Amino acid sequence: MVETQTAVVGAGIIGMATALELARTGRVVHVVERAPSPGAEASGAAAGMLAPQHEADGPSPFLELCLEARDLWLEVARDLLSTTGIDPGHHTDGLLHLALDASEWAALQRRSTWQSGVGLPVEELLPAEIRRRFPAVTQEIPGALFYHGDHYIHTTHSLEAYYAACRAADVHFIFGREVTALRTEPDSGAVRVAAVQTDGLEIAAETTLLAAGAWTGQITESIGYRLPVEPVRGQAVLTTMKDDPPEYILSCTDGYIVPREGGEIFIGATSERVGFDRSTTEEGVQSVWKAAQWILPSLKECRPSQSWAGLRPGSPDDLPIIGPAPGVRDLWLATGHYRNGLLLGPLTGLLLCRWMTTGEPGRDMTPFLPDRFVG
Ligand SMILES: Cc1cc2nc3c(=O)[nH]c(=O)nc-3n(C[C@H](O)[C@H](O)[C@H](O)COP(=O)(O)OP(=O)(O)OC[C@H]3O[C@@H](n4cnc5c(N)ncnc54)[C@H](O)[C@@H]3O)c2cc1C
Incomplete structure (x- = not known):
């Protein structure tokens, strides 16, 4: 068994961006990924456009989020280059x-x-x-x-830079392990997620984040959550x-x-x-x-x-699903980023880290809460 402060499931852009932010606050973070390397699914397949104006049909909270994310990338690209020496090609x-x-x-x-x-x-x-x-x-x-x-960014270089930055911040990666279930336990009259389970290895965590992209709903099924991803x-x-x-x-x-x-x-x-x-x-x-x-x-x-x-x-409304899982403690969700996961990844990571460590995301996240589908 591995014990950690935060278990992150999925080494796509969302999992890595959040793991990096958390590790930089001094938390011990383990990322569990079924593939042998990071970015093996949607993130590695993406074009790399950071282009919220291109698809926006009117002002909306989602457009606001995307514009904030586009601005943040300017800073993130500089930071990744100076931390890792890998140019994300922004x-x-x-x-x-x-x-x-x-x-x-x-x-x-x-x-x-x-x-x-x-x-x-x-x-x-x-x-x-x-x-x-x-x-x-x-x-x-x-x-x-x-x-x-x-x-736009160069997708492959950006993911390589994120992985290198995570390693430099002491994020632990466990590759080649598929998470098959979550283990829950009673917690003062409620239920909390205590561990993620893989074939042959359990990772016990104070907090768990599911960032398993299109597969996130399959993992929540093990605790009776139907997440429509x-x-x-x-x-x-x-x-x-x-x-x-x-x-x-x-x-x-x-x-x-x-x-x-x-x-x-x-x-x-x-x-x-x-x-x-x-x-x-x-x-x-x-x-x-x-x-x-x-x-x-x-x-x-x-x-x-x-x-x-x-x-x-x-997701059913094409909006991301980000925040604490309702009805169960110590479980967080970050999925549903649909066509804009590379754009939103760094911002999602920053907001989640702030939220998980202080209890507040620092901006209004109501339209993106998991509560609209679960609870
Ligand atoms: C062709 C294409 C073009 C795109 N172009 C753009 C673009 O230009 N700009 C943009 O912003 N977005 C784009 N996107 C969307 C973007 O790729 C996604 O929104 C984003 O990659 C989602 O990231 P993620 O980390 O949530 O998921 P993923 O990258 O899919 O990562 C999830 C990870 O979880 C792992 N995993 C799943 N289940 C388990 C399990 N049970 N146990 C352990 N690990 C597990 C997977 O192996 C995977 O590595 C594009 C997507 C595609 C397909």
């Missing part, structure tokens, strides 16, 4: 969002109006301006928005452009392109509710590849070098 070049047709352009213009109205940096571009500033993208469009504030498959493709790869994110309704380094570009992503099936399909890969070729016609000269799929942790 880029602030912006995102060009192309309208497919007139009705989409009208919708994007409405978005531009409200975003400008609340002070978000967004620019409306007409065809002549697009031709002048972005000659490589398709010119068969009525207009586009440029979100100056949307950023659903996997949403995203298929993606990697290719390399020798000449003039873009420096900013390019996007349309059917897909997007995120630059990496050395001409490598990430092309994503489908959004499919097909259960716990992480395989790629010819149809899925072709759909994102076709969208990317429409966005950037010179991609017709390239070939996909890799394709993969990841399972995003979705």
